[in-house]
Amino acid sequence: MPSLDAVTGAFGYTGRHITKRLLASGQTVRTLTGHPDRPDPLREQVDVRPLDFDAIDQLTQDLQGVETLYSTYWVRFAQGGLDHARAAENLKRLFSAAERAGVRRVVHVSITGASSDSPLPYFRGKGLVEEALHQSGLSHGIVRPALIFGDEDILLHNIAWIVRRLPFFPIFGDGTYRVQPVHVDDLAELAIQLGNEAETRTIDAVGPETYTFTALVERIAQAVNRRPKLVHVSPDVGFALGRIGSMVTGDVLITRDEIRGLMADLLVSHASPTAPTALGAWLDAHRATLGVQYVSEMKRHFDRPKHHT
Numbered sequence: 001m002p003s004l005d006a007v008t009g010a011f012g013y014t015g016r017h018i019t020k021r022l023l024a025s026g027q028t029v030r031t032l033t034g035h036p037d038r039p040d041p042l043r044e045q046v047d048v049r050p051l052d053f054d055a056i057d058q059l060t061q062d063l064q065g066v067e068t069l070y071s072t073y074w075v076r077f078a079q080g081g082l083d084h085a086r087a088a089e090n091l092k093r094l095f096s097a098a099e100r101a102g103v104r105r106v107v108h109v110s111i112t113g114a115s116s117d118s119p120l121p122y123f124r125g126k127g128l129v130e131e132a133l134h135q136s137g138l139s140h141g142i143v144r145p146a147l148i149f150g151d152e153d154i155l156l157h158n159i160a161w162i163v164r165r166l167p168f169f170p171i172f173g174d175g176t177y178r179v180q181p182v183h184v185d186d187l188a189e190l191a192i193q194l195g196n197e198a199e200t201r202t203i204d205a206v207g208p209e210t211y212t213f214t215a216l217v218e219r220i221a222q223a224v225n226r227r228p229k230l231v232h233v234s235p236d237v238g239f240a241l242g243r244i245g246s247m248v249t250g251d252v253l254i255t256r257d258e259i260r261g262l263m264a265d266l267l268v269s270h271a272s273p274t275a276p277t278a279l280g281a282w283l284d285a286h287r288a289t290l291g292v293q294y295v296s297e298m299k300r301h302f303d304r305p306k307h308h309t
């Protein structure tokens with residue numbers, strides 16, 4: 001008998017890949033999303049419910065009968081009154097609804113370097129959410145990706161988009177801080193593996209290759225056959241250039257906190273790689289499309305009617 005799983009954000013990025021895998025294995029999937037009216041190829045295959053953190057009773061009802069809840073909800077930056085502290089509170093509400101509904105297992109997507117002690121709101125919020133999950137009575141697994149890549153990722157595509165258009169690329173500081181990218185499908189598989197387990201476990205989702213930020217930009221440039229001059233800039237100058245880029249694209253290209261997060265060397269694992277797909281080979285295989293289109297965070301989350309508070 002196929003069981004019912006719930007995925008937050010099945011029309012988003014990570015949630016879409018988890019959903020596709022679950023559907024392919026015969027599971028029934030319900031999504032909780034801030035965009036329940038969004039036209040999407042997956043719409044017909046999933047049961048769509050609004051993700052409204054103020055409607056706890058409704059959330060609890062929507063989670064009834066759910067075996068595993070895959071939680072991908074988070075915000076990249078504060079916008080319209082929704083910051084990381086609020087997002088963390090929202091997730092605590094979701095977990096408490098899951099507990100009340102009798103959900104068997106929660107798999108939560110966090111991030112490497114998550115810590116409630118972090119001075120960075122993104123990483124601190126993630127740490128607080130992990131702690132809340134540990135303190136709940138829910139059986140759970142936590143998967144911590146570093147930087148996720150795939151067809152719709154934002155950072156790598158937009159680095160490529162810039163590299164294709166500008167003769168130079170700004171590197172914040174010395175560029176020696178590292179990233180250990182994981183493919184979105186590998187992440188989805190790890191999440192589902194955790195969903196099928198019973199014990200509490202936290203694992204990093206990291207691929208086999210680690211790059212310094214400079215090496216990452218160079219590798220992307222190589223894939224799209226460009227040779228931009230790498231210009232080392234202070235974080236402040238990098239942020240100012242990012243602001244100009246944001247004005248040109250109508251997006252938020254990069255925030256001060258994201259620059260600090262990158263430079264803090266948090267997007268790597270101290271454990272062995274857990275995912276097989278190597279970024280370099282993937283970049284070469286996708287060189288024809290990489291960075292051709294700009295991928296907009298604002299368009300993805302704020303262009304259409306939504307229900308999040």
Ligand SMILES: NC(=O)c1ccc[n+]([C@@H]2O[C@H](COP(=O)([O-])OP(=O)(O)OC[C@H]3O[C@@H](n4cnc5c(N)ncnc54)[C@H](OP(=O)(O)O)[C@@H]3O)[C@@H](O)[C@H]2O)c1
Pocket residue numbers: 008009010011012013014015032033034035051071072073074075076079082109110111112145146147148149301306308
């Ligand atoms: N992308 C990366 O490189 C990366 C790296 C490390 C960790 N992570 C973590 O992986 C998880 C999934 O990330 P993703 O990149 O795949 O995200 P995503 O699909 O773009 O978003 C995941 C979920 O969060 C909701 N959401 C995103 N931004 C929002 C906003 N501003 N306001 C309200 N809701 C918002 C989406 O809502 P809708 O249902 O309305 O679409 C969706 O349910 C997140 O927890 C993230 O912290 C991502």
